[in-house]
Amino acid sequence: MANNYTKADKATMYFIGVTTGKSSIMKVFPEWAEYLGIDAEIKGFDFKPHDNPSSYMEAVKFIKDDPLSMGALVTTHKLDLLDACRSEFDGLGHYAKELHEISSISKRGKELWGHAKDPITVGLSFEAFIKDGYWKESGAEMLILGAGGSSLALMTYLIGRARDGRDLPSKIIINNRSSRRLDELHRHADKMIAEAGVTGMNLEFNLCPELEDNDSVVSGLKAGSLIVNATGLGKDGPGSPLTDNAVFPEKGLAWEFNYRGDLVFLDQAEAQKKSKKLTIEDGWIYFIHGWTRVIAEVFHRDIPTEGPVFDELCRIAARVGAPVKSAV
Ligand SMILES: NC(=O)c1ccc[n+]([C@@H]2O[C@H](COP(=O)([O-])OP(=O)(O)OC[C@H]3O[C@@H](n4cnc5c(N)ncnc54)[C@H](OP(=O)(O)O)[C@@H]3O)[C@@H](O)[C@H]2O)c1
Structure with a gap:
């Protein structure tokens, strides 16, 4: 699958998955970003399950080296991507070390960090x-x-x-x-x-x-x-x-x-x-927690996991992104 690694001209978060364009997050993220006051966009990078290590490396190096590429949420490739790109990371969170996988890529200054947020x-x-x-x-x-x-x-x-x-x-x-x-x-x-x-x-x-x-x-x-x-x-x-x-x-x-x-x-x-x-x-609430924890890490924002702000994020997601059941 050919991904477009063009230097970002505004703050960008990536979704690394298999069929990222089909996910509700493509509609939800812009609305959440506006509500949270984050001036950023989202783009998908698609890979085959168990893709070549060099393909994962290309994506991770691109994010690492491009100043306005802020980070990514990773699904499906969590183990394979870390396996292929461990050398690129300056730091890994506790669960990433424990489970040998990452679902979040973020930056701390010049350092690239990986976290496993799923637990x-x-x-x-x-x-x-x-x-x-x-x-x-x-x-x-x-x-x-x-x-x-x-x-x-x-x-x-x-x-x-x-x-x-x-x-x-x-x-x-x-x-x-x-x-x-x-x-x-x-x-x-x-x-x-x-x-x-x-x-x-x-x-x-x-x-x-x-x-x-x-x-x-x-x-x-x-x-x-x-x-x-x-x-x-x-x-x-x-x-x-x-x-x-x-x-x-x-x-x-x-x-x-x-x-x-x-x-x-x-x-x-x-x-x-x-x-x-x-x-x-x-899995809808799971989807919302999954994304909001990674967005919080990528943009260094304190996004609550309950209460009025979280409830509003749920309402926004339901309004713009809730899937019609049985629509794959
Ligand atoms: N809502 C959300 O935000 C969210 C978050 C995380 C995950 N999920 C979803 O949860 C699902 C599972 O994710 P995952 O990462 O754990 O998937 P996974 O790594 O592919 O694991 C699926 C497991 O189910 C087993 N399995 C398949 N058919 C079975 C059956 N009939 N009886 C018993 N076991 C069976 C598989 O067995 P084998 O070992 O034989 O292959 C495999 O071990 C995915 O569809 C994912 O999209 C949703």
Whole structure:
């Protein structure tokens, strides 16, 4: 994919992804920038998944050397980009070192910095959806479908919660369709738990090659349990990690990480919403936290994560950028 590395003539933030032009951020960013008083524009750089290291290097060097190129948000290429360009960074945040990935590129004077914001933004989204004390009161469990990057971020957040003595699901179950990333996540979680000195986290890792395997874990969950679709199915690939026969738990919570696509998992939850008294959340708030944390880093601005300014940012995003459901 040919990206246009022309010197910026005004402050510019980049979105490094795969199909960046389709994202709501292209409409939302200019409105947010105006509201926040940031005189800047956004441009997309598209790469193939697992693109050549030299392609990532070209983009990172361009941003580093161009004075008005302020930074970038990175999706999909978070691991590959850092792998290819580590030598260009003068500093990395704590989670970037821990997870070996970056979702934020920013500048501090002449220094180029990389941060992994996902454990923070997934945590903010989790807390917007589920209030403190819920797990202690309900004794409910949590099932994460998928063991990719966002599940690792969620696990990192949950281990931080345990370290801080906050309430947790009585059991955290992770299902993945193949073993490589499931085993990686398992190893990583054990390492982080040991380093944090956390005890008593009840984790279960299941290899679930068939959708029916996920269904049977869902049907065994306690009342009030949370099911997270972190597989990307519905956006990155067709369908859902569940069949239509999956039975959600009574008063359960269903969280789809995406907000755009043909989100079959959400349809499946909606079909049982009334009978099972489900609470359903999509990835829209996650999208807003994801972007606002990186914009705050890139433009050195204190953007709140709740309260009137955050609420206005949500209203602006909903007005200009909220996707029509089922529009991929
Ligand atoms: N709203 C937001 O702002 C936001 C933020 C972050 C992420 N997301 C979305 O969340 C999704 C997940 O992101 P990611 O980075 O974690 O993706 P990822 O790294 O591709 O991981 C997806 C994982 O799901 C597994 N999987 C696929 N089908 C499955 C099935 N039927 N049963 C069990 N596991 C299955 C995959 O297994 P294999 O290991 O076999 O491939 C893979 O490990 C993406 O679509 C992303 O766009 C949204």
